[in-house]
Amino acid sequence: MTRSLQQFIDERESHQRRIVVVNGAEVDDEVTEIVDYFDRFDLETRRVTIDGLPESFLVLTDGDAYLGSVGIAELHAYLFEAFDQNSFRDLDPSAKRNPSVEGFLTHLDGNVYSLFGEGKVAMGCVSQLLETRAWRRGAGELHTGFQTFRALRDDPSVWTRYRKIADCGVDTTVYGRPEWTPETWNGVNAYADETGEHVADYWFVVYRGPDDQDDGALLARETDPGRYTGFWTFDSETVGALVETLVADYQPSLSALGDAAPS
Numbered sequence: 001m002t003r004s005l006q007q008f009i010d011e012r013e014s015h016q017r018r019i020v021v022v023n024g025a026e027v028d029d030e031v032t033e034i035v036d037y038f039d040r041f042d043l044e045t046r047r048v049t050i051d052g053l054p055e056s057f058l059v060l061t062d063g064d065a066y067l068g069s070v071g072i073a074e075l076h077a078y079l080f081e082a083f084d085q086n087s088f089r090d091l092d093p094s095a096k097r098n099p100s101v102e103g104f105l106t107h108l109d110g111n112v113y114s115l116f117g118e119g120k121v122a123m124g125c126v127s128q129l130l131e132t133r134a135w136r137r138g139a140g141e142l143h144t145g146f147q148t149f150r151a152l153r154d155d156p157s158v159w160t161r162y163r164k165i166a167d168c169g170v171d172t173t174v175y176g177r178p179e180w181t182p183e184t185w186n187g188v189n190a191y192a193d194e195t196g197e198h199v200a201d202y203w204f205v206v207y208r209g210p211d212d213q214d215d216g217a218l219l220a221r222e223t224d225p226g227r228y229t230g231f232w233t234f235d236s237e238t239v240g241a242l243v244e245t246l247v248a249d250y251q252p253s254l255s256a257l258g259d260a261a262p263s
Helices: 005-010 025-039 072-080 097-107 117-137 150-154 155-167 236-254
Strands: 020-023 042-047 059-061 063-072 113-116 140-150 171-178 189-190 202-208 214-223 227-233 255-258
Touching: 005 214, 005 227, 005 236, 020 025, 025 042, 025 072, 042 113, 059 072, 063 072, 072 097, 097 117, 117 140, 117 155, 117 202, 117 227, 140 150, 140 236, 150 171, 150 227, 155 171, 171 236, 189 227, 202 227, 202 236, 214 236
Parallel strands: 020 042, 140 171, 171 189
Antiparallel strands: 020 059, 059 063, 113 227, 140 202, 189 255, 202 214, 214 227
């Protein structure tokens, strides 16, 4: 095997980034909730008051390097108000979009996080971002690990979403334990982890688009029930390596179903 999925996570363990709360005294309750939220990401957090700068915003740094910033009220609304239990049901490219917040979240790429409970909302955001990007481009390849295909049965809207992505011209492949399978895969390639030893512990969404700037990936492993450790990245080289690993190293060890099955 060229490289296991776990190796991709292990290689990024050394990354460490910092959230700086700037002039946040007037929105202390919102700041506290956001700081508590980002604690799940193993990010260092500090607060500063600087005269002459705008009120109530966050800065993301990596050492001395500035990576991005966002308003506290805007981020708080996105994380705690805009996303409810039906957040990811519709594949509407204009719905629930906030480019400035999503841009801020994408700067968290490459770091390794341990997430659970509502902390997984960020992973869901990145997953949806990549799925929507694939649907908009209508080209390239999308590889998604659901851990179990039962997730497609339990949320039919997700299954509908993936059929739409495949139908628009994206080479779409799903991975998981075959605890449920549809009557027909409708153009979606599927690989079953019969033993649960290969990909059943991993949540991943990997999109390689027609251009390098389209590429993105999320990869996380469920280390305890409901707790995931992993990262997301928009580095084209890493995305290409993940696709190569899935296709060359994992697919031959799995059972091909539906359109992926030999004719």
